[in-house]
Amino acid sequence: MNVEHHLQAETLAAYAAGSLPAAMALVVACHTEACAHCRNELRHAEALGGQMLERLPVKPVSTSARQAMLSMLDNQPEPATSPRPAPAAQQAPLNEGVLLPRALKNLLQIDHYNQLKWRKLAPGIEKVELPLTEGRSFMLRIGAGLAMPVHTHKASELTLIMQGGYHDALGSFNVGDIADLDGSVEHQPVAFDDEPCICLAGMDGGLKFRGLIPTLMKPFIGL
Ligand SMILES: [Zn+2]
Structure with missing residues (x-):
């Protein structure tokens, strides 16, 4: 897996501090x-956070946030002891038909993508809403070559590509890539032509669509 788009430092710092909503x-x-790159960055963020904790008063994480985080992290992989990234062949595959990432398996209590209960939203677009109460989280399956409506974000959104990919004004996003976007970004993802795009999205606010047709589509799509 050749990941080009990674998490932003601010997101990793918030994650390390336990202050990201569970959906994100x-x-x-x-x-x-x-x-491996972001695992390494996360270790630095945790080390830095540990140093800061010794000096600063910290806002306590809510009990529900802590519980959600702990249950998801229960089976996180052991931190790599080697400074070198693991070879691609040893990294968890994310393709449909094979195992889900561990955090999703733990959350949904299923093992494979084909056990997901997809709900049709519009021609060629399906969604699985995930049972997290902090923020919003769902998986989307977008048919090959299909475009999502142009939208901006009221707040932050993380989108992880799990199969296929899409392109938008920010570039091409392939399996393993993450779009770490704040409220200032307006974009229109278009799935690659050759296969459906499956992605996992987590956000702390809703999406804001632009234009009449997207406004009409919003309740229909349920985003
Ligand atoms: Zn990364």
């Missing part, structure tokens, strides 16, 4: 499971 923490857990 889930996406971080799934990405870091397969991305």
Whole structure:
């Protein structure tokens, strides 16, 4: 897996501090499971956070946030002891038909993608809503070559590509890539032509669509 788009330092710092909403923490857990680069960055963020904790008063994490985080992290992979990234062949595969990332398996209590209960939203677009109460989290399956409506974000959104990929104004996003976007980004992801795009999204606010048709589609799509 050749990951090009990674988590931002601010996101990793928030994750290390336990202050990301569970919906976004889930996406971080799934990405870091397969991305040696971000696992390494996370270790630095945790070390830095540990030093800061000794000096600063810290806002306590809510009990529900802590519980959600602990249950997801229960079976996180052991931190790599080697400074070198693991060879691609040893990283967790994310393709449909094979095992889900561990954090998703733990959350949904299923093992494989084909056990997901997809709900049709629009022609060629399906969704699985994930049972997290902090923020919003869902998986989307977008048919080959299909475009999502143009939208901006009220707040932050993390999107992890799990199969296929998409392109938008920010570039091409392939399996393992993560789009770590704040509220200022407006984009229109278009799935690659050759296969459906499956992605995992976590956000701390809703999406804001632009234009009449997207406005009409919003309740229909349920985003
Ligand atoms: Zn990464």
